[in-house]
Amino acid sequence: MKPKIAFFDMASCEGCQLAILDCEDIFLHILDLVEIVEFREALSETAPRFDIAFVEGSIHREMDAERLRSIRARCDWLVSLGACAYNGNVQARSNALAPGENMLRVYGPEAYHRTQTDPHYWPLWAHSRVRPLSQVVAVDYHLRGCPVDREEFLQLLKRRIAGALPRVAAQAVCVECKRAGNECVFEHGDTCLGPVTWAGCNAVCIGGGYRCDGCRGLLPGANLAAHRELLREHGLSEAEIDNRYRLFCAEEVAEATA
Amino acid sequence: MTSFLANEQALEDWLRRQAERHEVYWPQRMGKASYAFQRLRRRSPLRLDRLDDAPASKPFRASACVVPPGRLLAPMQELLYRFEPDDDGGYRFIPCLDPTERLIAGIRPCDLKAIHLMDAVNAEGVPDAHYLTRRAHTTLIASNCLQPCDAHCFCEAAGSLDWREGADVFLTPQADGQQLVECLTPRGEALCADAGFSPCDAPEERRQSAEAHRPQPFGRQFDAPLVKVMAAVDETWDSPVWDKHVERCFSCGTCNLVCPTCYCFDMRDDLDIEHPGCGSRSRCADGCMLPEFAEVAGGHNFRATPAARQRHRVKRKLAYLPTQFADGSFCVGCGRCGHQCTVDIDIFDIANDLAAASEAPHAADD
Ligand code: SF4
Ligand code: SF4
Numbered sequence: 001m002k003p004k005i006a007f008f009d010m011a012s013c014e015g016c017q018l019a020i021l022d023c024e025d026i027f028l029h030i031l032d033l034v035e036i037v038e039f040r041e042a043l044s045e046t047a048p049r050f051d052i053a054f055v056e057g058s059i060h061r062e063m064d065a066e067r068l069r070s071i072r073a074r075c076d077w078l079v080s081l082g083a084c085a086y087n088g089n090v091q092a093r094s095n096a097l098a099p100g101e102n103m104l105r106v107y108g109p110e111a112y113h114r115t116q117t118d119p120h121y122w123p124l125w126a127h128s129r130v131r132p133l134s135q136v137v138a139v140d141y142h143l144r145g146c147p148v149d150r151e152e153f154l155q156l157l158k159r160r161i162a163g164a165l166p167r168v169a170a171q172a173v174c175v176e177c178k179r180a181g182n183e184c185v186f187e188h189g190d191t192c193l194g195p196v197t198w199a200g201c202n203a204v205c206i207g208g209g210y211r212c213d214g215c216r217g218l219l220p221g222a223n224l225a226a227h228r229e230l231l232r233e234h235g236l237s238e239a240e241i242d243n244r245y246r247l248f249c250a251e252e253v254a255e256a257t258a
Numbered sequence: 259m260t261s262f263l264a265n266e267q268a269l270e271d272w273l274r275r276q277a278e279r280h281e282v283y284w285p286q287r288m289g290k291a292s293y294a295f296q297r298l299r300r301r302s303p304l305r306l307d308r309l310d311d312a313p314a315s316k317p318f319r320a321s322a323c324v325v326p327p328g329r330l331l332a333p334m335q336e337l338l339y340r341f342e343p344d345d346d347g348g349y350r351f352i353p354c355l356d357p358t359e360r361l362i363a364g365i366r367p368c369d370l371k372a373i374h375l376m377d378a379v380n381a382e383g384v385p386d387a388h389y390l391t392r393r394a395h396t397t398l399i400a401s402n403c404l405q406p407c408d409a410h411c412f413c414e415a416a417g418s419l420d421w422r423e424g425a426d427v428f429l430t431p432q433a434d435g436q437q438l439v440e441c442l443t444p445r446g447e448a449l450c451a452d453a454g455f456s457p458c459d460a461p462e463e464r465r466q467s468a469e470a471h472r473p474q475p476f477g478r479q480f481d482a483p484l485v486k487v488m489a490a491v492d493e494t495w496d497s498p499v500w501d502k503h504v505e506r507c508f509s510c511g512t513c514n515l516v517c518p519t520c521y522c523f524d525m526r527d528d529l530d531i532e533h534p535g536c537g538s539r540s541r542c543a544d545g546c547m548l549p550e551f552a553e554v555a556g557g558h559n560f561r562a563t564p565a566a567r568q569r570h571r572v573k574r575k576l577a578y579l580p581t582q583f584a585d586g587s588f589c590v591g592c593g594r595c596g597h598q599c600t601v602d603i604d605i606f607d608i609a610n611d612l613a614a615a616s617e618a619p620h621a622a623d624d
Contacts, residue, residue: 194510
């Protein structure tokens with residue numbers, strides 16, 4: 001029997017699911033391997049159980065956490081799909097602010113004061129803390145990146161069905177930059193998060209003439225002290241450096257420097 | 259072996275004519291301050307060395323050429339073979355060998371020596387058919403160095419400035435604006451036979467009088483002779499020098515991946531999604547500075563710290579491989595690792611510090 005797979009989204013732009021739908025050219029071959037039983041972006045059906053759940057998005061409210069727990073209970077294997085699910089992505093920047101201040105900024109003073117006095121009032125989407133999936137349930141595998149890389153998704157699917165797993169090396173983007181023969185961003189005067197960021201993207205942004213902003217997350221054991229010093233030497237202020245880290249790695253940098 | 263003199267235009271025309279028949283590679287500007295060995299196309303600029311080139315006007319520099327020319331023989335990533343089911347319930351393996359005729363020109367002596375060393379490495383033990391097939395179909399044209407490439411260069415100290423072995427044709431710019439064209443192999447002879455260059459009967463003197471224009475010393479020099487530096491690297495195991503040079507290290511592997519004598523690779527199997535049961539095996543360049551390089555099943559890591567990895571890298575270049583093969587240092591002094599490292603960690607400084615520490619053992623830890 002073909003494994004059943006399902007896709008879900010929490011707080012996200014749903015771009016990772018679109019990246020998967022972008023497999024159009026080989027989608028029929030994928031359907032020879034697996035049966036997709038739930039996928040809001042492409043199907044109206046829902047399913048009680050499935051083998052692999054791909055979950056996009058971060059967890060902001062308790063009701064999302066509950067939904068995630070129920071997905072976890074219905075699958076054998078759960079994969080975080082993309083940066084929001086993996087590390088909270090840009091949303092996690094708001095964790096640097098006190099929840100009350102966050103609410104004040106987003107919903108304004110009136111709503112803020114009402115939450116202080118009206119026990120039945122809570123703005124629909126307001127959250128207190130942004131959590132990656134792994135802070136709520138056990139996650140079996142991570143597909144990093146903003147958005148995920150379609151090749152990496154296919155590798156995972158093929159391997160999992162063959163009873164194995166792809167090897168995702170814990171190494172810096174610099175590795176893929178060198179393999180691609182790119183000129184280092186520091187060589188042409190800009191600054192780059194590549195030395196402290198998980199590879200796996202084939203250094204696509206640098207190859208395209210930009211720099212690495214770290215969307216695949218902070219590499220375990222990254223030498224942040226040396227990287228901060230390097231950015232400083234290249235003219236960035238402390239505040240600019242914090243901002244660069246917080247863009248995609250807010251939650252991880254907070255943990256690494258706690 | 260025959261030698262010729264050719265004026266710049268004739269040599270350029272000749273190279274461009276080769277490009278009509280084969281893949282010709284020439285170091286070309288890339289990005290803001292780098293070079294890449296790329297196919298010579300009709301409109302690609304081509305500028306030969308001149309005797310009076312100031313260091314800043316040297317037309318291509320080894321350490322700024324991110325990917326060394328030897329990678330045309332051992333690509334950063336390559337398909338090794340494909341497999342498919344056969345009729346007896348087994349598998350058929352189809353090797354992917356690449357017999358394209360290539361001509362790589364503009365190779366500096368340091369990178370030439372590196373290719374010579376990689377020839378030995380790839381022929382040893384189980385011969386690497388992928389490398390050797392490409393190598394058999396590749397012609398090498400090297401360019402003499404009369405100026406150090408830049409502040410990173412230490413080829414003379416590493417013993418590769420005068421390396422010529424392995425080149426089919428060796429070019430040296432002359433005072434009269436011509437180029438000395440020395441054919442060093444039958445392949446080089448054949449290539450130049452109908453080039454229309456004028457014969458030269460005193461190539462040795464011609465080359466030496468050009469080399470007399472080299473600055474003295476040429477590039478960075480170790481504080482001790484190379485043999486002493488290599489002995490110090492060989493003999494040093496525990497030393498604060500290893501730690502000193504990794505404080506800022508990212509374990510990013512750049513120093514390995516740009517090195518012309520790093521050849522480790524990682525392999526990966528792939529299954530075709532369109533053709534069930536079929537697939538391929540490929541490899542990509544790997545590096546011993548990467549944290550997981552020496553990790554084995556069960557999670558044990560033989561070199562878990564950056565300092566242990568740095569020691570291994572430096573010893574491979576200056577002690578282990580030179581012992582296994584007979585051609586001296588495997589660090590050819592191209593200066594790439596120091597140049598391309600974002601935090602300026604340089605094997606030259608490490609080796610120099612080790613030599614100094616072994617001269618004055620008691621001064622080592624202050
Ligand atoms: S551009 Fe960025 S990722 Fe690439 S080598 Fe330089 S620092 Fe590393
Ligand atoms: S290039 Fe520099 S930072 Fe990267 S592994 Fe080598 S020494 Fe360390």
